[in-house]
Amino acid sequence: MTLENTLLNSKIVTRLVIVCFLLLVVVPFAAGLMYAILYSVGLIGILSNGFTTSHISGTVQNPEILFSLLYSFYVASCSMLISLVLSLGGVLFFKSSITKGKWSFFSYLPLAAPAIVTAFVSLQVFNKTGVLSRVLYQTNAISDLSQFPDMVNDSLGIGIITTHVLMATPFFLIFFSNIYEAENLKSLSEVAKSLGASSTKVAEKIAIPLLLKKGLNTILLYFIFVIGSYEIPLILGQQSPQMISVLIVRKMQRYNLIDIPQGYFLSIVYSVVVILLIAVFLKSKKPVI
Amino acid sequence: MMKRLKRPIAFLSLLAFSFPFIFLFILSIAKGWNFPNLLPSGYSTERWSGLVQNTGGLLQSLLLSCKIGLVVAIVSTFTGFTISRSISLHSKRKYLLFACYFPLALSPVIYSLLLNHFFLKFNLSGTFMGVVIAQLIITIPFSILLLSSFWNERIRSLEQVSSTLGSNLQQIFFRVLLPVALPQLLICFFQTFLVSWFEYGLTIIIGVGKVQTLTLKVYQYIGEANIFYAALSSCLIVFPPAIFLWINKRYVFSKLN
Numbered sequence: 001m002t003l004e005n006t007l008l009n010s011k012i013v014t015r016l017v018i019v020c021f022l023l024l025v026v027v028p029f030a031a032g033l034m035y036a037i038l039y040s041v042g043l044i045g046i047l048s049n050g051f052t053t054s055h056i057s058g059t060v061q062n063p064e065i066l067f068s069l070l071y072s073f074y075v076a077s078c079s080m081l082i083s084l085v086l087s088l089g090g091v092l093f094f095k096s097s098i099t100k101g102k103w104s105f106f107s108y109l110p111l112a113a114p115a116i117v118t119a120f121v122s123l124q125v126f127n128k129t130g131v132l133s134r135v136l137y138q139t140n141a142i143s144d145l146s147q148f149p150d151m152v153n154d155s156l157g158i159g160i161i162t163t164h165v166l167m168a169t170p171f172f173l174i175f176f177s178n179i180y181e182a183e184n185l186k187s188l189s190e191v192a193k194s195l196g197a198s199s200t201k202v203a204e205k206i207a208i209p210l211l212l213k214k215g216l217n218t219i220l221l222y223f224i225f226v227i228g229s230y231e232i233p234l235i236l237g238q239q240s241p242q243m244i245s246v247l248i249v250r251k252m253q254r255y256n257l258i259d260i261p262q263g264y265f266l267s268i269v270y271s272v273v274v275i276l277l278i279a280v281f282l283k284s285k286k287p288v289i
Numbered sequence: 290m291m292k293r294l295k296r297p298i299a300f301l302s303l304l305a306f307s308f309p310f311i312f313l314f315i316l317s318i319a320k321g322w323n324f325p326n327l328l329p330s331g332y333s334t335e336r337w338s339g340l341v342q343n344t345g346g347l348l349q350s351l352l353l354s355c356k357i358g359l360v361v362a363i364v365s366t367f368t369g370f371t372i373s374r375s376i377s378l379h380s381k382r383k384y385l386l387f388a389c390y391f392p393l394a395l396s397p398v399i400y401s402l403l404l405n406h407f408f409l410k411f412n413l414s415g416t417f418m419g420v421v422i423a424q425l426i427i428t429i430p431f432s433i434l435l436l437s438s439f440w441n442e443r444i445r446s447l448e449q450v451s452s453t454l455g456s457n458l459q460q461i462f463f464r465v466l467l468p469v470a471l472p473q474l475l476i477c478f479f480q481t482f483l484v485s486w487f488e489y490g491l492t493i494i495i496g497v498g499k500v501q502t503l504t505l506k507v508y509q510y511i512g513e514a515n516i517f518y519a520a521l522s523s524c525l526i527v528f529p530p531a532i533f534l535w536i537n538k539r540y541v542f543s544k545l546n
Contacts, residue, residue, distance in 0.1 A: 017375035021385065024368070025430050029391050032403030094299065103299070105538055106306045112530035113309055114487030116504050117523040120511055121309045124316070129324040131312070137325040145324075170306060221394065228396025230490045235511060245396045245490070252402050267399050274394050282387055 040265035047257050055261035071241040075157050076226040079164035087172035092203050098177040110170035119235040122163040126151035152236045159236035179214045220281050244270050316520035336521050351525050354502045361424045362482035369432025377440035389430035398490025408495050415499040423495040428481040435477045
């Protein structure tokens, strides 16, 4: 009896499993998106009075939406940029000892903290009466609470960006360290050095480009994740501008029923942005996970 | 110069990585923490001992989070293993795997808002089952992606060799595939458990605050400005995964390397 004849491998079973896959993965996504489209054009919902584009035009004309999108991109870009600089620097400095050394478990430790807990810790460290302001007060760097800058619930999103950096840096340290090991960058660097290249040149021309190229997919996926993050801006953000997830939840859970179709339209816009970013990601051949 | 800096920087990094854990534990046993004191005014294990008496429903939330996490991890690991095999044999493999990225890349809170209507329609909103199903919608694609790399040519050859040597389906599955796949399955189990354990946005929307997992408790205590109980709930969230990570690194990763 060959394997091809067995039930497990039969075409019927494979097709059934694929149908299950479509029902579990594709159908919910498509159904949710379709419901949002119908709701945002007034074809369904509590205030439904037939097809209308008023909700869409109302959303498009609202400057808060554009600000929110730009603010989300700003936070994601800053967070990623800082995290990448720190993690690349860390990997070039510590090499594979980040994941291989005696104390390497500590590199993995921050991965055990979810966004909501990291946001809570950041709140307790960076608020006006937090750990940082206490340290500065005790060292006489500040004499009054008002001298301590707003680091949480601030307009520049310092608290949000810092928290994302605290979450992303350990992740990318481990990630780049694994690439460093897998690509045998140590030997490559040694060869380059023996041919006369300086440490800076090795980092600039070999290590950094290779690490970034190999990690591009994950960087992009993490960027998408930061754009859509919810818990961190919910705890550390301010009322306006809000990050896209917080704004959508606020619109869809308000008592004002007119805001709900706008919230649905906004979630479509967000989904389209995510789909486009993933389409860019698809071009690459290597899987991320 | 750089070599001399290596140890202090390593020590500072180590301190920075473990700081949240130490800080949360200290805060969870603190009696009071008034400005400008760096350390709490006193310490007590009262809150931790109150956990056994289910003070504030924390024990209940801990058990609920465990229950949801275990169900989600077991179902998604098994489903992911089965589906990823069929996908690996499919001619449209690339596109099917591509579809798995959508539920993962979308913000869980927005995805749950898009799905909320259907959960309300099927009376799943605000129920344990509703939260489990909602989390599975995210963790199943995740486990499919995670396990899809397992089904390579080597595994396929292994299956064929076992079959030609007379093994039946059960023997191929239990004696060949399962032992080979065990490290990947364990990683998948840990990862999906963590996704469920850390989940907040999706749980609050689909669970409508009725399914009080630990992450919801943390947010509730932050809202009430009860930092000590927020720290205690946070400890309950971060310490089990930290132990998991240690086990994972010690036993699973070492076997894979």
